[in-house]
Amino acid sequence: MHVAAESIRPAQAVATYPRRKQGLRLSTVALHAVLIFFCLVIILPLLWVVLMSVKPVTDAYSGKLLPSQLDLTHYGYALQRLPYIWRNFGNSIIVTFTTVIITSTCAVLAGYAIVHLRLPGKLLLVSLLVGTLYFPTRLVSIIGIFRIQASLGLINTLPGLILPYVTLNLALSILVMKGIFEQISPEILDAARIDGASSWRILWMVMLPLIANGLVVLLIINFVTAWGEFLLAYTLTNDQAMRTLPVALATAMGGFGEWVWPALAAVYVMAIAPGITAFAIAQRWYMKGLQEGALKF
Amino acid sequence: MASTALSPGVTYRSSRLHWLRDGINWLYVLPALFFFCMYMLYPIIEVVVIAFTDYKFLSDKPMQFVGLANFINALQDPLVHLGLWRALYFTLIFLPGVIFIPLFVAILVDRVSNPTLASLYRVILLIPAVIPGPMIFVLWRWMYDFEVGPINTILVNYLHLFTYRNAPQWLGNSPLTIPAIAFVEWWWGLGYHTMFFLAGLAAIPRELFEAARVDGANEWQMFWNVTLPRLRPIFVILVVLRFGTAMAVIDEYIIMGGFNRALPTYTWTVYMWHLAFNIGDWFQGYAAAIGWIGAAAMLIVVGFLFYVFRDRD
Numbered sequence: 378m379h380v381a382a383e384s385i386r387p388a389q390a391v392a393t394y395p396r397r398k399q400g401l402r403l404s405t406v407a408l409h410a411v412l413i414f415f416c417l418v419i420i421l422p423l424l425w426v427v428l429m430s431v432k433p434v435t436d437a438y439s440g441k442l443l444p445s446q447l448d449l450t451h452y453g454y455a456l457q458r459l460p461y462i463w464r465n466f467g468n469s470i471i472v473t474f475t476t477v478i479i480t481s482t483c484a485v486l487a488g489y490a491i492v493h494l495r496l497p498g499k500l501l502l503v504s505l506l507v508g509t510l511y512f513p514t515r516l517v518s519i520i521g522i523f524r525i526q527a528s529l530g531l532i533n534t535l536p537g538l539i540l541p542y543v544t545l546n547l548a549l550s551i552l553v554m555k556g557i558f559e560q561i562s563p564e565i566l567d568a569a570r571i572d573g574a575s576s577w578r579i580l581w582m583v584m585l586p587l588i589a590n591g592l593v594v595l596l597i598i599n600f601v602t603a604w605g606e607f608l609l610a611y612t613l614t615n616d617q618a619m620r621t622l623p624v625a626l627a628t629a630m631g632g633f634g635e636w637v638w639p640a641l642a643a644v645y646v647m648a649i650a651p652g653i654t655a656f657a658i659a660q661r662w663y664m665k666g667l668q669e670g671a672l673k674f
Numbered sequence: 675m676a677s678t679a680l681s682p683g684v685t686y687r688s689s690r691l692h693w694l695r696d697g698i699n700w701l702y703v704l705p706a707l708f709f710f711c712m713y714m715l716y717p718i719i720e721v722v723v724i725a726f727t728d729y730k731f732l733s734d735k736p737m738q739f740v741g742l743a744n745f746i747n748a749l750q751d752p753l754v755h756l757g758l759w760r761a762l763y764f765t766l767i768f769l770p771g772v773i774f775i776p777l778f779v780a781i782l783v784d785r786v787s788n789p790t791l792a793s794l795y796r797v798i799l800l801i802p803a804v805i806p807g808p809m810i811f812v813l814w815r816w817m818y819d820f821e822v823g824p825i826n827t828i829l830v831n832y833l834h835l836f837t838y839r840n841a842p843q844w845l846g847n848s849p850l851t852i853p854a855i856a857f858v859e860w861w862w863g864l865g866y867h868t869m870f871f872l873a874g875l876a877a878i879p880r881e882l883f884e885a886a887r888v889d890g891a892n893e894w895q896m897f898w899n900v901t902l903p904r905l906r907p908i909f910v911i912l913v914v915l916r917f918g919t920a921m922a923v924i925d926e927y928i929i930m931g932g933f934n935r936a937l938p939t940y941t942w943t944v945y946m947w948h949l950a951f952n953i954g955d956w957f958q959g960y961a962a963a964i965g966w967i968g969a970a971a972m973l974i975v976v977g978f979l980f981y982v983f984r985d986r987d
Contacts, residue, residue, distance in 0.1 A: 408782055408786065409786075409791075411782055412779070412782055412783065412786070412795050415779055415799065415864070416795065416798045419801055419861070419864065419865070420801070422813060422861075423801070423813075425824045426813055426816070438822070440827045440830070441831075442824060442827060479709075482705065483705045483706035483709065486702040486706065487702060487703045490702035490703050494696075494699040495699060496699050496703070497693055497696050502703065509714065510918075511914065511915065511918050512918070512969065513921070514714055516922050516943055516965060517718055517721055517966065517969050519717075519947070520720075520724065520950050520961060520962055521716065521724075522713060522717045523731075523951070524717075524720060524724075524731075525720075540712070541713045543709045544709050544710060544713040547706060547709055551706060576699070597804060601803070601804055601805070602806065604806050605806015605807055605808045605809050606808070607808035607925045611928070623808040626812050627929045642816075645809070645812065649809055653804055653805070655804070656800070656801070660797055664796065664797075667873065668873065
């Protein structure tokens with residue numbers, strides 16, 4: 378019995394080996410074909426909007442997908458002629474920058490305390506944070522946020538947007554930081570503590586270099602949320618000059634007037650370019666950060 | 675900041691001192707806590723209170739306590755019923771695509787052996803994750819545009835399948851609207867959800883597959899008996915989280931549909947916003963009640979889903 382089984386196995390291996398290798402190659406082709414298909418589905422809409430922004434106006438309205446000639450004037454036109462577009466850009470930059478800094482700082486501090494310090498009531502805090510992920514907080518709280526900002530006189534102001542923006546991603550950011558801090562061994566902390574470092578110094582000198590990749594993930598997540606936030610900005614501002622880019626773009630209807638389609642597309646490309654550029658630059662650290670626990674909570 | 679209790683080895687004279695010394699660590703949480711209380715907890719509590727009043731933002735009359743009247747009216751409001759059904763319909767189309775397509779793609783990406791190609795695929799798939807949602811909806815509103823949109827352009831001018839008389843209307847009062855918006859969500863979430871599943875796949879010990887292979891399992895059996903059970907926690911979290919987000923979707927409906935009650939995009943969330951910030955004297959009391967009814971309906975289903983997916987070991 379024993380002998381028989383052993384004598385069969387090598388024979389089987391020899392018999393199946395070539396066929397399996399061939400099958401593998403065919404399946405590899407199919408694998409890449411399917412993945413390239415999905416990549417094309419992702420890229421083509423973005424390519425369309427980029428092409429739209431460099432098309433002559435006549436091409437845009439005659440149903441040609443490829444531009445007959447390169448026309449870069451729409452970018453200049455959009456920035457010079459469209460009303461308030463500079464203000465909208467400026468508002469978005471100020472609001473996003475401030476929100477990202479505040480949210481990330483809050484999340485790093487809280488995540489550090491939750492994972493590496495003794496914190497009475499830690500469990501309650503974490504379950505409260507996780508709970509908010511399952512509750513439509515943004516929607517239910519919007520009437521209340523509007524009332525607060527109205528009573529503080531913050532309607533149509535940038536601080537009026539920044540303050541509620543911080544909470545949009547706060548719970549998620551803290552949980553992401555918690556996942557990242559959990560990857561750091563507490564022994565490193567103990568060693569630093571024995572050397573006499575305070576918890577603040579340990580965070581600053583020991584921890585920050587170790588969480589750099591995770592920090593990239595945190596910054597990108599918060600940038601994306603704040604840069605594109607629509608509902609609160611739409612609710613808390615009604616003055617064209619105080620609106621952010623997403624609201625300006627969402628309320629602009631393409632047509633023949635000043636918002637001619639290629640100009641609209643040019644604004645759009647300028648609006649999504651910073652995020653994609655930042656991602657392209659930080660992509661390596663971002664991927665590492667994701668693997669290091671940003672997705673584990 | 676003082677050197678605070680870091681080591682488990684330190685003993686305290688009394689438990690009160692222990693609480694006091696560890697309590698100072700809450701200073702680290704304080705900034706987050708401030709924003710959390712001020713712009714999340716407090717507004718939510720305020721909305722609970724308003725829901726029991728006849729509060730209208732633009733009205734000069736002081737708000738009056740009306741008990742459960744708003745909730746009773748909302749539960750009988752046909753627009754609330756319709757809005758909840760519309761949201762549920764969207765969710766049911768949205769959920770399978772946002773779970774199974776990324777699972778499929780993750781399994782494929784996981785099998786790419788060339789490291790350069792594997793990371794290239796990941797990066798391309800993740801591009802939509804760095805474009806903010808509302809920007810994505812703006813882009814797809816243009817994609818679906820009846821005349822200028824490239825989808826109809828291809829169908830009419832390049833493939834000649836339709837003319838501009840009978841080309842499909844993707845958005846607006848059309849049966850295609852909700853599937854079209856669900857597709858946008860699939861497109862947007864593909865890369866991010868694929869990363870979730872890839873993280874789960876990477877956490878499965880390779881020995882499990884080797885053991886299964888030695889036992890004579892084929893690829894399909896390995897997927898069914900080794901991969902899927904190991905991905906279960908990610909699966910559950912994604913289903914429950916995405917169910918919640920899908921039921922409470924609002925930006926895409928406002929951007930792609932607007933405020934027309936006849937449209938399938940006019941769900942309970944849009945109705946709530948419309949009542950609170952646009953209609954009449956801004957009926958925020960009534961809108962608050964609708965918000966809570968929608969949120970409660972969601973939470974009941976979320977609880978049910980957790981019950982269904984509970985560990986039965």
